[in-house]
Amino acid sequence: MQPAGEWSLPTTAATTARPPLTxxxxxxxxxxxxxxxxxxxxxxxxxxxxxxxxxxxxxxxxxxxxxxxxxxxxxxxxxxxxxxxxxxxxxxxxxxxxxxxxxxxxxxxxxxxxxxxxxxxxxxxxxxxxxxxxxxxxxxxxxxxxxxxxxxxxxxxxxxxxxxxxxxxxxxxxxLFAVANPVYARLSSRVLAVLGEWLVRLLPDISLGHLLFLLLGFAVxxxxxxxxxxxxxxxxxSHFGEFVRRQRDRVASFAVRRPDFRPKTTKALDLRKEYLVAVAVFGLVNALLLVVNAIDVRWLWFGFAPARGFDLAQFVHEGTYVLIFSILLAMGIVLWYFRRNLNFYAPGLRALRWGATVWVLQNAVLAVSVGLRNYYYILNCGVAYKRIGVCFFLLLVFFGLATVLGKIWQQRSAYSLVRLNSLAVYAVLLLLAAGNWEVWMTEYNLQPRFRSVDIGFLLDMPDRTLPTLLARRGVLNHTTQLTVNAEYGIPSVIDAPEAQRRLDLAVVAARANYAEYSHWQGFTWADYEAAQQLGGRE
Structure with a gap:
């Protein structure tokens, strides 16, 4: 095994000469x-x-x-x-x-x-x-x-x-300097342009940008x-394990001490005091979270209907972020108290485990409330990227809470939880990659039941969504409010003819792009289908 801290092979006499390429x-x-x-x-x-x-x-x-x-x-x-x-x-x-x-x-x-x-x-x-x-x-x-x-x-x-x-x-x-200093960026751009022109005259088929791109290709x-x-x-x-090990030298025990014994630090709590603090923490937060969950269950779970003038967007955004932070903090506290010898404290281990388990389950209820807030927003306002992100994040939260229960009852280590949850994150990344989310969002948001449609958001999506927009353009004529993002992110209202005009302009631009781009390298199946439907590619 290579000594800790080394990043590559040791430079001994036997390995000074790098192995040749195969x-x-x-x-x-x-x-x-x-x-x-x-x-x-x-x-x-x-x-x-x-x-x-x-x-x-x-x-x-x-x-x-x-x-x-x-x-x-x-x-x-x-x-x-x-x-x-x-x-x-x-x-x-x-x-x-x-x-x-x-x-x-x-x-x-x-x-x-x-x-x-x-x-x-x-x-x-x-x-x-x-x-x-x-x-x-x-x-x-x-x-x-x-x-x-x-x-x-x-x-x-x-x-x-x-x-x-x-x-x-x-x-x-x-x-770095080009990003930080606009004056330097302009001057350097002029110098590189002159150098590029010289290289073009020297090598007509190779530009400076192409040479740099070849160097990037070599590095990759x-x-x-x-x-x-x-x-x-x-x-x-190699120093990590799947399960927590008992460490007698890091947490004070109840063994008889010599008169001349002095602890290494006066700030360390012995195991019993740490247990009492953990019991108090889990007891208090369970009581507090029970009140919060009771309110959410009564208010959100059954028969929730936003009143007239109720700001659903603010309700979802602020509440969702706070509750997600609360869930992550709860998981961190469980990891902290079950990190070492409390996993082996026989006199109160069962009570401590059940207290932590109740708290984890209550956090699962809290996650359901977050999901309901997200659902009500989608039901009344439509789908956006963040709403989809919240759905998949809640899947990771439920998986993470399940692994926390495994830590409580199986004495798993934090390394084990990180390993399992990182695999879950990678699986969710592949699931997100498998979706044609823009087309699905366009189909959902262009339903006649929505009184307001953010047409600017839909037109800013990739061109592969335009056939769906064209198929449902009649919805725009009967929508009460059509909005686009103006300067500084402030939405502005437009009428139906203006929305139809912007849609037609987007279709014309997409047809021109599809007709101009004739290479297969950067094309996708969704682009091919959209080009066929728009008539922009033979």
């Missing part, structure tokens, strides 16, 4: 750079991400020996499957959450290929990123000047490679093909 890596590196440039240069995200994810998965499988530990890791195969599945969702819908799922899946795949013993998704992601940060340097270090070349050529080759590091640092600081491909061992996080995870 035959597979020498084949995959140029192939990956060319593929990356062909798929993504001036292209949108779509089928290209599925093709590149397939390349990454195949590259990993090609380089793994038959008896490699990664081939026996369920996490590795889960991330390989997730990379392909998220790529399929990207090819179908091209949504931002599908793109995020693709990136996260690939990084996790690289992390588990690097250290198959890992179980925690966060450590796997950091391992994959750490390897990616060093992979391109490993490739450059492996480049050697031709052996027959003279000493001057080899010296020039050596200093040429050294120049790449300060150039990379210079580029990073240039980006090197990260996917060349694995630099990162042992730090695997070493840290």
């Amino acid at each position: 035959a597979a890596q020498k084949l995959l590196l140029p192939l990956g750079v060319v593929l990356f440039d062909w798929l993504f240069w001036r292209e949108r995200g779509g089928v290209n991400m599925l093709v590149f994810n397939v390349f990454v998965v195949v590259a990993q499988l090609m380089q793994l020996p038959r008896h490699a530990a990664a081939r026996r890791s369920g996490y590795f195969w889960l991330m390989a499957f997730g990379s392909l599945l998220s790529g399929v969702f990207m090819a179908m819908y091209g949504s931002a959450v599908a793109a995020l799922a693709c990136g996260v899946s690939v990084v996790l795949l690289l992390g588990y290929a690097n250290q198959p013993s890992l179980k925690l998704l966060l450590f796997a992601a950091l391992t994959g990123l750490g390897s990616a940060a060093e992979a391109w340097l490993r490739v450059l270090r492996g480049v050697r000047a031709p052996r027959p070349a003279g000493a001057g050529v080899r010296r020039s080759w050596f200093y040429g490679r050294l120049l790449l590091v300060p150039l990379g640092i210079l580029g990073a600081f240039h980006l 491909t090197a990260a996917a093909v060349v694995a630099v061992p990162v042992y730090f996080f695997a070493d840290q995870e």
